[in-house]
Amino acid sequence: MKMLEITQGQADSVFESLSQKYRIIAPVEKPGEGRFSNTSLLTYDQAKSFKEIDFFKKTYFSPKEVLFPVRESLFEFKKSDIHELQEEIQPSIVFLRACDINAVGITDAHFLNNEKFKDVYYGRRRNLVKLFLIECKESFESCFCVSMGTNKSEDYSGFMRKVDNGYEIKVKDEELIPYFSQGKQKDVEPVFVEKDTSPLIIPKEIDVSLFKDDIWKEYSKRCSACGRCNTSCPTCTCFTIGDVLSEDSSDSGQRRRIWSSCQVKNFGLLAGNHDFRIPKGDRMRYKVLHKIRDFRKRTGFNMCVGCGRCDDVCPDYISMFKCIEKINQITDKKETNE
Numbered sequence: 001m002k003m004l005e006i007t008q009g010q011a012d013s014v015f016e017s018l019s020q021k022y023r024i025i026a027p028v029e030k031p032g033e034g035r036f037s038n039t040s041l042l043t044y045d046q047a048k049s050f051k052e053i054d055f056f057k058k059t060y061f062s063p064k065e066v067l068f069p070v071r072e073s074l075f076e077f078k079k080s081d082i083h084e085l086q087e088e089i090q091p092s093i094v095f096l097r098a099c100d101i102n103a104v105g106i107t108d109a110h111f112l113n114n115e116k117f118k119d120v121y122y123g124r125r126r127n128l129v130k131l132f133l134i135e136c137k138e139s140f141e142s143c144f145c146v147s148m149g150t151n152k153s154e155d156y157s158g159f160m161r162k163v164d165n166g167y168e169i170k171v172k173d174e175e176l177i178p179y180f181s182q183g184k185q186k187d188v189e190p191v192f193v194e195k196d197t198s199p200l201i202i203p204k205e206i207d208v209s210l211f212k213d214d215i216w217k218e219y220s221k222r223c224s225a226c227g228r229c230n231t232s233c234p235t236c237t238c239f240t241i242g243d244v245l246s247e248d249s250s251d252s253g254q255r256r257r258i259w260s261s262c263q264v265k266n267f268g269l270l271a272g273n274h275d276f277r278i279p280k281g282d283r284m285r286y287k288v289l290h291k292i293r294d295f296r297k298r299t300g301f302n303m304c305v306g307c308g309r310c311d312d313v314c315p316d317y318i319s320m321f322k323c324i325e326k327i328n329q330i331t332d333k334k335e336t337n338e
């Protein structure tokens with residue numbers, strides 16, 4: 001382990017040597033790419049320097065694309081022959097807040113911690129990614145990570161804090177320590193947010209009778225089924241599979257997987273034209289209960305990390321936070337009546 005303070009100049013040379021091997025992925029400002037004209041978008045992308053990284057603002061979209069690309073070619077086929085694709089993947093260092101590091105743990109559980117169905121495509125990227133922690137000293141407006149228990153993490157290769165004249169750094173990963181040879185030794189520990197702007201109680205037990213409750217009807221009216229909540233979520237991992245045929249041949253092509261969303265039309269469509277989640281409220285119920293009930297039943301921990309991104313991006317002002325609050329009220333009322 002190494003703890004130190006480095007100047008901006010020293011940081012520039014660390015960045016240069018790290019970039020020989022790693023892509024550095026972090027929150028960066030992209031001018032002109034915001035939702036409105038002449039605005040910028042703060043998003044995860046490859047940084048060109050540590051100076052370019054925004055350590056203080058929250059991104060709308062999560063960094064999950066590094067491990068789970070929007071579109072991914074799995075293999076090539078020609079008649080009945082299947083060929084592995086030899087994609088060269090560069091190792092990456094990704095700068096993440098504690099909730100997003102916890103979200104990586106959850107995607108690991110999805111894709112890797114199932115001995116029978118280990119996802120090799122996710123696994124090969126995951127092996128090449130190192131996580132660098134960036135801290136939140138205070139909760140952002142829509143976050144509820146403290147309530148979800150994801151405000152802290154020790155599962156990082158390094159930690160970096162921007163200070164006035166440079167950076168304070170803690171490096172735990174032996175492979176990365178040699179890159180930090182310059183600077184002044186200093187004790188550096190990350191500070192974790194300890195209080196949500198609005199605390200939330202996560203119901204411990206959610207009875208199946210909630211499936212039929214009227215709360216879901218409101219979402220059928222309001223949700224426009226755009227799927228934005230899923231694409232912004234660091235722990236949503238649903239995908240669909242399709243074959244893309246070569247232009248010059250109908251019996252060769254690539255099998256690809258593409259992000260999908262449990263909120264969009266036809267997600268629940270089965271053979272024989274059976275769709276078991278047609279009302280949008282049913283889809284919302286599925287999403288919310290998967291995040292705070294069903295996944296926990298299997299793994300022992302919640303799937304939602306309380307990053308609040310789904311609330312930030314929903315064009316119809318549908319809120320995961322408020323929905324959990326409503327579930328709480330129903331659960332409380334039921335317990336009082338019993």
Ligand code: SF4
Nearest residue numbers: 233304305307308310
């Ligand atoms: S707050 Fe929303 S976006 Fe964030 S982890 Fe939970 S469900 Fe996903």
Ligand code: SF4
Nearest residue numbers: 223224226227229314
């Ligand atoms: S972002 Fe909002 S409107 Fe779009 S699918 Fe999700 S809940 Fe529905």
